[in-house]
């Protein structure tokens with residue numbers, strides 16, 4: 096895989112899948128822009144990259160999505176061009192609909208959907224001008240089917256598919272690629288950081304996350320998908336079957352989801 100001298104902007108790079116992607120791309124000689132809210136964690140990730148001198152840090156909050164235009168301007172002051180944007184930053188949810196306070200639902204949509212969409216819109220003129228570029232969105236299997244306790248999370252991830260599928264059709268003739276990556280259970284801090292109905296973090300590791308795929312393995316699969324400019328990929332264990340059950344046996348999946356062990 097050849098990403099040498101490509102400039103790749105990764106959001107959510109301070110932890111989990113984004114951190115693993117930073118190490119994987121850096122080891123291939125890529126230039127990186129790492130974004131998230133916690134600058135100290137981004138500095139830590141930078142220091143562990145294969146070529147830290149090729150890594151820029153740009154702190155941002157995806158929830159403040161009206162300011163992301165400004166962040167794109169700052170990014171393009173740091174580097175000559177951007178080749179790939181990986182919209183990875185996100186938060187999950189562990190709450191029944193009946194317990195989910197509206198501001199928490201709002202926050203999940205802001206970070207997961209509006210943040211990614213706004214950053215993509217703001218970078219699009221740069222890609223159009225260059226007639227090149229690749230938008231990568233880290234969605235989830237929960238962007239393809241839904242499970243209990245994650246209503247807002249599933250809604251935000253399903254929304255990403257609507258947005259990026261439309262974008263893919265619009266930019267095809269401009270040589271701009273769009274990839275939707277749908278991981279299943281990956282062993283990161285996603286369940287610790289997941290929001291409860293009142294907006295507090297769950298702060299515990301779900302058994303399914305603990306048994307999930309290591310983020311480094313997930314990152315390698317994502318690199319392959321990006322290299323091949325795959326429109327959509329599913330990454331995980333047997334939970335991936337949910338995509339095919341929804342397509343071919345939807346009533347069976349509905350029955351399974353009533354009883355599913357989803358944490």
Ligand SMILES: NC(=O)c1ccc[n+]([C@@H]2O[C@H](COP(=O)([O-])OP(=O)(O)OC[C@H]3O[C@@H](n4cnc5c(N)ncnc54)[C@H](OP(=O)(O)O)[C@@H]3O)[C@@H](O)[C@H]2O)c1
Nearest residue numbers: 107109110111112131132133156157184185281283284285
């Ligand atoms: N792990 C899984 O099982 C799994 C499965 C499917 C999809 N995904 C998706 O993969 C992506 C990465 O998640 P992860 O598993 O690596 O979880 P994680 O370890 O909790 O990492 C989440 C990342 O998102 C960033 N982030 C959260 N809120 C943000 C905000 N308001 N503004 C900017 N950045 C923000 C965090 O950085 P700061 O806190 O420093 O801002 C962190 O770098 C998410 O989109 C998630 O939905 C994960």
